[in-house]
Amino acid sequence: MQRFIFEPSRFLKVLMLEIASNSRKFLSETGGAAAVIMIIFILTAFSGNAQSFFQNSLPVSAWFGPLLFIGGLFLSTRAFHDIHQKDQSYLFFMLPASTLEKLAARTFLYAVLFPVYVLLFLFLLSSAASLVHLIFFGSAVNIVKVFSSVYLKITGIYIITQSMFIYASVHFRKNAFFKFSMITAVLQFAVMFYFLFLARVLFWEFIPMTSFSGNIDYLIGDFSVFKDHFLGWFHVLKFIFFYLLAPFFWFLSLVKLEESEV
Amino acid sequence: MIQLSQLNYAYPKAQALFSGLNCRFSQGNIYGLLGRNGAGKTTLLKIVAGLLSSDEQAARILHQPSTRRLPDVLSECVYVPEEFYTPALTVNQHLKRFAAFYPRFDHSMLQEFIREFELPADADLSSFSYGMKKKYLIAFSLSTRARILLLDEPSNGLDIPSKSQLRKVLAGSLQDDQLMIISTHQVRDMKNLIDPVVILDGGRILLNSGLHELGQNLSVTQSKERPEGDNVLYVEETFGTFTAVLSGKGQGECPDLELLFNAVINRPDYFIEHYGKEA
Numbered sequence: 001m002q003r004f005i006f007e008p009s010r011f012l013k014v015l016m017l018e019i020a021s022n023s024r025k026f027l028s029e030t031g032g033a034a035a036v037i038m039i040i041f042i043l044t045a046f047s048g049n050a051q052s053f054f055q056n057s058l059p060v061s062a063w064f065g066p067l068l069f070i071g072g073l074f075l076s077t078r079a080f081h082d083i084h085q086k087d088q089s090y091l092f093f094m095l096p097a098s099t100l101e102k103l104a105a106r107t108f109l110y111a112v113l114f115p116v117y118v119l120l121f122l123f124l125l126s127s128a129a130s131l132v133h134l135i136f137f138g139s140a141v142n143i144v145k146v147f148s149s150v151y152l153k154i155t156g157i158y159i160i161t162q163s164m165f166i167y168a169s170v171h172f173r174k175n176a177f178f179k180f181s182m183i184t185a186v187l188q189f190a191v192m193f194y195f196l197f198l199a200r201v202l203f204w205e206f207i208p209m210t211s212f213s214g215n216i217d218y219l220i221g222d223f224s225v226f227k228d229h230f231l232g233w234f235h236v237l238k239f240i241f242f243y244l245l246a247p248f249f250w251f252l253s254l255v256k257l258e259e260s261e262v
Numbered sequence: 263m264i265q266l267s268q269l270n271y272a273y274p275k276a277q278a279l280f281s282g283l284n285c286r287f288s289q290g291n292i293y294g295l296l297g298r299n300g301a302g303k304t305t306l307l308k309i310v311a312g313l314l315s316s317d318e319q320a321a322r323i324l325h326q327p328s329t330r331r332l333p334d335v336l337s338e339c340v341y342v343p344e345e346f347y348t349p350a351l352t353v354n355q356h357l358k359r360f361a362a363f364y365p366r367f368d369h370s371m372l373q374e375f376i377r378e379f380e381l382p383a384d385a386d387l388s389s390f391s392y393g394m395k396k397k398y399l400i401a402f403s404l405s406t407r408a409r410i411l412l413l414d415e416p417s418n419g420l421d422i423p424s425k426s427q428l429r430k431v432l433a434g435s436l437q438d439d440q441l442m443i444i445s446t447h448q449v450r451d452m453k454n455l456i457d458p459v460v461i462l463d464g465g466r467i468l469l470n471s472g473l474h475e476l477g478q479n480l481s482v483t484q485s486k487e488r489p490e491g492d493n494v495l496y497v498e499e500t501f502g503t504f505t506a507v508l509s510g511k512g513q514g515e516c517p518d519l520e521l522l523f524n525a526v527i528n529r530p531d532y533f534i535e536h537y538g539k540e541a
Binding site: 005007010013016017020021024025082085086087088089090091093094095096097098099101258259261262 | 308311312313314315331332333334336337339340341343345346347349350351355358359360362363364
């Protein structure tokens with residue numbers, strides 16, 4: 001099928017092109033992130049808490065999650081920024097590769113290579129910090145353990161979440177990150193309140209009732225009575241999140257990209 | 263190489279731009295696509311390039327629907343738009359990363375064009391002026407040896423020496439298996455280069471003809487008195503001299519393109535009937 005044209009050698013060419021085109025942007029943003037972390041480090045050092053900054057309260061490794069789930073997701077929503085630009089979009093669409101190869105290359109860059117890059121960055125930063133610590137305090141601090149399984153798990157969850165933000169990048173012309181974050185937050189609340197209301201109306205006899213009021217508290221009851229009934233559903237949701245969500249959004253992005261025009 | 267059959271196109275919330283447009287572009291030619299502002303020249307190029315969607319069978323390039331944007335077709339079709347973007351790369355980086363997608367890319371040809379256009383051999387593309395970027399992109403697109411080259415206003419933004427360099431480069435680069443479509447307002451810049459000429463107006467192709475054929479059937483006269491008669495297609499007065507485009511046996515030399523364009527716009531039905539056929 002035309003939609004699934006994929007040639008590994010061409011995918012690699014697109015990937016190399018993406019890396020080359022984004023390297024300057026990545027380097028400047030890395031510099032920015034390093035500067036922020038170092039400013040926090042210096043401010044903490046001046047307040048006399050430099051040791052706790054690295055060893056206990058806020059280790060460098062703890063930046064991995066925030067950098068991925070804030071920085072990475074933000075960058076992901078800009079991954080297809082160019083297709084919405086009048087003077088840039090033709091470059092993407094006229095590049096002799098299939099839409100799948102182009103999508104896969106950008107997804108791979110932001111979903112897989114970016115976490116590796118962040119981990120490497122934190123490793124180097126923690127090594128430098130450890131050296132500074134050794135010079136000023138006479139003892140080294142922990143260096144980020146690159147091969148820890150924790151990072152693998154965080155990266156896995158990031159890749160799944162990121163697929164939605166990649167779709168947002170394809171779909172929205174401007175401010176994709178904020179629009180998508182707002183929409184998901186509103187949807188999340190809407191769905192939550194709908195089901196709470198439904199549970200109140202349909203299963204009121206199972207829930208320890210407070211008297212009816214227009215207040216939002218009325219919806220909040222002790223829902224633990226449903227725990228056993230719905231445990232199976234939680235497994236289904238978990239399965240959907242871990243195995244279906246990302247492919248679904250990747251496919252949606254592919255279809256949207258194929259339909260996109262300049 | 264390019265076949266447009268019953269092409270319909272309308273921008274959202276706008277009147278139809280093309281309605282049942284038919285046209286064929288054949289290899290070995292440099293087509294001049296002329297038209298007034300808003301006639302749809304750029305839109306037509308974008309449809310051919312697959313950048314705008316039409317009915318799947320309406321626009322076909324190299325026997326494939328252009329809307330599919332197939333990699334093999336894209337490697338044989340290069341589009342240089344009027345408003346373009348150059349990635350944050352040096353010339354060498356750009357060359358290394360982009361040339362790999364074009365199987366017949368000719369590196370020595372590019373070096374020759376870079377010399378001809380007097381461009382720096384390896385500099386940051388972002389440090390180039392608009393004209394330099396345009397010359398580089400044109401040089402790159404010609405060096406791909408792609409079979410279809412779509413150039414939108416290639417001479418816009420170029421200085422006077424660059425325009426003659428451009429003519430020289432374009433004229434010398436076309437091969438028999440290639441096709442070039444140049445959309446332009448600057449007909450004087452493209453003089454002696456484009457042939458055949460396609461004139462687009464009001465969503466219709468008013469003229470699609472080779473210059474030799476036009477030269478055989480049209481003539482130009484100059485007189486102090488305004489010419490009259492059924493064979494007068496267009497008259498232009500300059501400092502008391504009337505220049506007219508007449509139908510009938512010509513001298514074999516095609517009228518000046520600007521004059522021809524005005525004649526076509528002035529008498530669209532005549533030209534559609536005689537020269538609006540598919541190429």
